[in-house]
Amino acid sequence: MAWFRKDRKVRQPRRERLEIPPDTWEKCEACGHTDIRDRFQRNLNVCPVCDYHRRLRASEYTAALIDENTAEEIEADLRSVDPLSFPEYPQRLRKALTNAGDADAILTVTGRLEGLPVGLGVMDFAFMGGSMGSVVGEKIARLGERCIEKKYALILLSASGGARMQEGVLSLMQMAKTSAVLSQLAERRLPYISVLTNPTTGGVSASYAMLGDAILAEPGAVIGFAGPRVIKQTIGQDLPEGFQTAEFLLEHGMLDSVVHRKQLKSTLGQLLRHMMGRPALATAVAG
């Protein structure tokens, strides 16, 4: 093509371009791939190019895991209070309620997963970093009790930086509380599966997240007791590549499996059917 014959490019009027909604495009944090939002969403917010598992809101996870029209939210009215009169906690709570919704850092529902009755708790990192305060502990405890009452399996999906500092030692005690409920479930031989997503650290990883009859994790999720920054500070050296990722934990015997988000529902179903004495799905038998 000769440069001197190049046609003038017809420019779009500026007005029209402004009419494109600002959230039409999404960019993958890991590889920089830019795509229309819809494509990310249809892919469960996993990057179609590099498979990076981007964050999902609790309601989106619930929709992805629970059979259509079977999810019923429970304990939706529980709200955090400020038991210690902790500096700026009420303001932070108000902001979280406005930006991240009413469910606090966990959405709890009952419903069916591939037809199996389950109680599902999904943590929401958008609400104060998924931190576990009294409401998170109480919702898990009541969900667990509901599962015991109805003989449901329990699934908890974690995404949390740990205990909520603003509720002090009461947050710490939620670790004991949730573990106590899980011991009751275990006594009744009801299955509990823990799913770890990015990140699962601190008091959440050191309680229910690590107590599953099966523990699954999403690829690349950071999982650990202490955060990488704290460890780096303690040992005074850089952390090895891939330290505290789901794959690292799998290699060290801390997980049963690293599961792609697209296979999460079917994997949960398969595990639950084994643990609940249900027959395999027809397709699995044929395979």
Place this chain on the structure above:
Amino acid sequence: MAASATLEFEKPIAELERQIDELKRTAGDQSLDVGDDLAPLERRLAELRSEIYRNLTPLQRVQVARNGKRPFTGDYLRLVFTDFIELHGDRAFREDAAIMGGWARFDGDTVMVIGHQRGRDTKENIKRNFGMPHPEGYRKALRLMKLAEKFQVPVLTFIDTPGAWAGLGAEERGQSEAIARNLFEMSQLKVPIIATVIGEGGSGGALALGVADRVLMLENSVYSVITVEGCAAILWKDGKSPEMRERAADALKITAPDLLRLKVVDEVVPEPVGGAHANHEAAASALHDALAKHLDDLRGTRPERLIRRRREKFLRMGAFTG
């Protein structure tokens, strides 16, 4: 951490003690009777101690709780118990000296004692990792609890740790799982458990010995979800300055009276005037009496009832509306 140095707010006490010692020495050298001079000084010392200790700020209590002169698990084992035989190792990886435990007798009866153990000097602190356990420490603790369950004797735990160790090996070997497992198993252990916070109760690393039928706290001990330094660093990007540490200590509500109010602990065990470090024997005696009372309360309770109540106790904890 210069834990065993004289605490800043205790300096007037130390100064008065020095004066009294000097007077006694001079009197001894010159065979003088200084009784009349000594009595007011000693009275003043007692007053000063009680005044200072009545008005401790939360941050000062943190300093007292961390004081290296304070009695540790090993000291209470000597002072409160008899016939102690230490058990070592998790049977999987290695011995972790940050947690100490074994059979002992309490008023003649066999019990299982498990506690964090700090060191008094640098050498011992290195051996004991400043009382910060690795996963194998918690797994050893669980092994001993299961042993106690098997032979149907009560478990007495002592909490005294800045927190679980944050390091490469600890993460590789599953620090989270080790702590979580203890919380889970302690929720269904078939023998009585009494936990006492004797110094610093630091987060999950403390709670891993803390799921009990009764939780006691020594008067000047603290129990917190995060260290005051960690809290100040996160909130105000300054974990070092005394002002910010003070703010964090106030905000977190970590003193024994705070925890009693929050219904996280059942009883505050009084310490001698001037703190447990001023008089190990008196501190041990008060601890003995509290343990005796609660052991007596729990004795004979059927395991199912014990477990149900223990779970209910922790299931009640928390504050929310709706």
